[in-house]
Amino acid sequence: MSLRVAIVGATGAVGEELLRVMEQRRFPVDELLPMASPRSAGRFVEFRGRRVAVTAIDVEKLKTCDVAFLSAGASVSRQLVPQLRGSRVRVYDNTSAYRLDPDVPLVVPEVNARELTDRHHVAAVGNCTGILLLLALAPLERAFGLARVVVSTYQAVSGAGRRALERLKDELRRELDGAPGDVPVPSAAAPAPLAFNCIPAIGDIDPGDDVAARSTGEEKKVVAEVRRVLARPDLPIVATCVRVPVLRAHSESVYVELRDAGATLATVRAALAAAPGVELRDELARGVMPTPRQAAGIDGIHVGRLRPGDQPGSFAFFLAGDQLRKGAALTAVQLAELQLPAIRAASGVP
C-alpha cells in the first residue's frame, strides 16, 4: 500500500534532477527504484539523505511500480513502453520517442494539462527548448493568436549531457592555461570545440541531401512539438538552435507576429505577466533582463526585452529557463502530480 517510483536513467543529468525535484516537492515516493544502463548499474544515487543502489533496467520490476520516469534515451523508451502496456505503471517519458504519437499526450502542464486524463498510462514530456518556448507562446496564442514565430536559441552545454559539460570545462582549462593539449574529437554531442564557440547544430542530422536535411533534429522537435501542443499544425515557425558555452539554462530570442494586429506592448506584457510559469524580468534600464545564469534552477521562465517589432502586431522578446528542471524533470513530475489521485486510487494508497 505504498507508491513505488522508478527512474530509468537515474544517473544521467535529467535523472539526477528528477530526484532533486521529487525531494523538493515532497512527491510521495515510498520506494525508489533507480535504474540505468548496465554501465551505470551498481552506482548509487542520493535521495532524501539516503544512498540508493542503481540496478540494471528490469522490465518485470517496472511493471510492479506505480510511476516510472524514463530518461535513458529514445531507443530505450521505444523498447520499454510496449512491454509496460497493460501493467499498472504510469510512464512519463522524457525522451522524443512518443512525443508525436497521437495516442500519447504531449503535455506542458501550464498549457494543455487537460489533455492528460486518468486513462493515459503513457505521457510524453516535450523537448526542453520547446517547453520553455511554449510557456511564453501559449498565453500569446490564447490572447491574440499567433501568426508567425521566429526563434533563435542559446542552449546550454548541459543539454548535451554530463560528458559534454566536462569536455567544455576541460577545453576552457586548457585554453586559459595556454596549453594546446589534445584537440577534442568531434562527436554527436559536440561537432566542434565547445569552448568560446557557438555551434549551430544540435541533435541528429539527417544525412540526406534534401531540404529536410537542412534542419537539425532539435529544430524539427521544437517546430513539431510547438505546433502539436498549441494544436496549430500549420503554425508558421522557424527555429535555429545553437549551442553556446553556458553551463546551465537555455535562452531564446523570440520574434512573433500576432493575428490580432491591435495587440499593444501593454496588452502583450499583461498577457505574459499573467501566464503561469512566466516571470517578467523586463527593466532594461535597471539591468533587469533574462539571463541563463539567473534562470538556472528556476521553475518557469524569465521573460524580458519585450518590445514592438517592425509592424503592427509584431513583438520581440528574450527568455531564459532551466532546461534540465522545467525543460525536463519538473515537467515530468508535474504530469505525475496531475495523475496522482488516479495513481493513489489504483495502488490503494489513501
Added chain:
Amino acid sequence: MSLRVAIVGATGAVGEELLRVMEQRRFPVDELLPMASPRSAGRFVEFRGRRVAVTAIDVEKLKTCDVAFLSAGASVSRQLVPQLRGSRVRVYDNTSAYRLDPDVPLVVPEVNARELTDRHHVAAVGNCTGILLLLALAPLERAFGLARVVVSTYQAVSGAGRRALERLKDELRRELDGAPGDVPVPSAAAPAPLAFNCIPAIGDIDPGDDVAARSTGEEKKVVAEVRRVLARPDLPIVATCVRVPVLRAHSESVYVELRDAGATLATVRAALAAAPGVELRDELARGVMPTPRQAAGIDGIHVGRLRPGDQPGSFAFFLAGDQLRKGAALTAVQLAELQLPAIRAASGVP
C-alpha cells in the same frame, strides 16, 4: 613625399587590428603616428617589426597626416572631426559618431563602395554587427529584394573591449577553480557576469521609459545602419543583440523574407555564393557550418545553415565573421585603399 598615417586609439583592440591589417595588406605607410588617450600615451605599438611610441592625441599633427583612422570612441571623434575639416587628412571613423550623418558616407566596400568619392574627407565605418550582416543581406536585396529581416546575434566579448575580455577569463578561471572570489561589479561593458552567460544588452540603454528605451544602442545601430547602407529607410528589420562568452568573432542567426516569392534554395544559395566577402560553409551532414572559432581572423563572413523558412520566399541562415577585423579594421583600411589614388595625388607621392 610620403604617406603619413595616424591611428587614434592605437592601443585599443581595433587599433591593434588596424596595425596588423595594414602590415598584411602592405598599406603604403611611410610614417606611422599612433595616438591614444593620455592614459596610454608613452606605451609602444609594434609595426613592421619596429616599436613605435604612442603619443597623446595631437590635432595639429593629425592635420599634417594623409590618413587618420579614428577608433577612440564616438566622443573623441565628435571632438576631432570638426577640427580636421579643411586639412589634407582623410578620416576613416570607426566610431558611431558620423554613421548617420547625411554628409558622411557610411560604406561597406563590398556593398556600396561607389558612395565613397574622392571629394569625401570623412568616411564612416559601420557597426561591426551591421557590416557582417550587410555582406549577406546586400546580395539578397540586389537579387530578390528584402521584405523583412529578423536577426539575433551571438556577439564575442572582445567587442566590449580588452578589459571585458580579461574579465571573462578571470571569471572563468575563478569558476573552474571552484573559488568564489570577488563578485564582478556590473559595468556598461558587462551588466552581468560574462562567464557561462548570455547577456541580451549591448550598448547604451536609453534611460527613458518609452518604447525606444526597449531597444539597446547596438540594436538601434544595426537597424539604422542596415537601412542606410541598403538605401531602404523603411526596411522592416528587428534585431536582438546578445553577448555570449566567445573570445572573438560574432555570429548571427538571420531570418529573411524576400520580395521575390519565387526565390528558391538554389537561387538564394547561388546569390550568396557569388557575393564578395561571403564564403559558404553549408554542409551540415559533414559538420561544415559557420562557427565563431573558425571565423576568427577571416576577411569576410562564413554563411551556412541555409534553409527555406515557413512560407514561399522566406529563408533562414547563420553567419559568423570577425568583428574586429572585417567588422572594423579591415573595412576601414579598405575604404582608405579605395581613396588611395586621390590620397597619393594630394600628397605628391607617385
